[in-house]
Amino acid sequence: MSQRQRLSVVMIAKNEAELLPEALASVSWADEIVVLDSGSHDATAEVARQHGAQVYQAEAWAGFGKQRQRAQARASGDMILMIDADERVTPPLRHAIEQVLAQPPAATVYSLNRSNLFLGRFMRHSGWYPDRVMRLYPRHLNYNDNLVHESLETQGAPVVRLEGDLQHLTCRDxxxxxxxxxxxxxxxxxxxxxxxxxxxxxxxxxxxxxxxxxxxxxxxxxxxxxxxxxxxxxxxxxxxxxxxxxxxxxxxxxxxxx
The missing domain is CATH 1.20.1280 (Monooxygenase)
Structure with missing residues (x-):
């Protein structure tokens, strides 16, 4: 039986001390959690460490794409799960991810079904659901350099859809x-x-x-x-x-x- 693949959860964060606990709790089962603190003025770094994350400080801000690259460079897992502080991995999604980790390594990218919260309602239409995002992928892949609306460079790898939702607290205020x-x-x-x-x-x-x-x-x-x-x-x-x-x-x- 092949050895289970190791999972690194990677996150960039700034002033997210309030949201971090639930986000980190939802991925506490990962092999490692890497948080790149992008110059927070609150207790983001302390909260992340309290929840078992490896915390690093960011270099000068160069846009979302490069910041995700910097964060991922600190990870050591076979697979990367990139999430944000306002996202939560639901139990069904965790189950689907663990099934992937139990399989032999493959050059495959996995897209997650993101459920977006808008003013107290998880939207089911409006282009906000299903909001597929490519967030689970082998470590050799990485994000592009875009300042905003960055995306994963798949290098032609096949993309497979996973079951379960990644909850996104898009708009609470x-x-x-x-x-x-x-x-x-x-x-x-x-x-x-x-x-x-x-x-x-x-x-x-x-x-x-x-x-x-x-x-x-x-x-x-x-x-x-x-x-x-x-x-x-x-x-x-x-x-x-x-x-x-x-x-x-x-x-x-x-x-x-x-």
């Missing part, structure tokens, strides 16, 4: 959530601007309207009740922030050359 969305929008715009991308005024408003209709109608957000309607507006606002920020960066740089 609307104001806090929108602040994060604004930061993501700024990072998105900066990244696109650096790559020479641009957009016009019409593009800003067409993308904004499209995001609203896509969430509410095409992704059946109306079936998620009041939260579905609010999320459609929030998605439209986020889209507006992204494209208007990109337009503003180009507009400002053009003026500066006049």
């Amino acid at each position: 609307l104001v806090v959530f929108q602040r994060k969305q604004l930061n993501y929008a700024e990072a998105w715009a900066q990244e696109r601007f650096q790559r020479g991308k641009r957009c016009g005024i019409f593009s800003i408003f067409s993308h904004t309207l499209g995001a609203f209709l896509k969430t509410l109608l095409l992704r059946a957000g109306f079936l998620d009740g009041k939260q579905g309607w609010i999320l459609a507006v929030v998605n439209a606002q986020y889209t507006f922030n992204k494209y208007s920020a990109l337009w503003a960066l180009h507009h400002t740089s053009t003026q500066g050359r006049v």
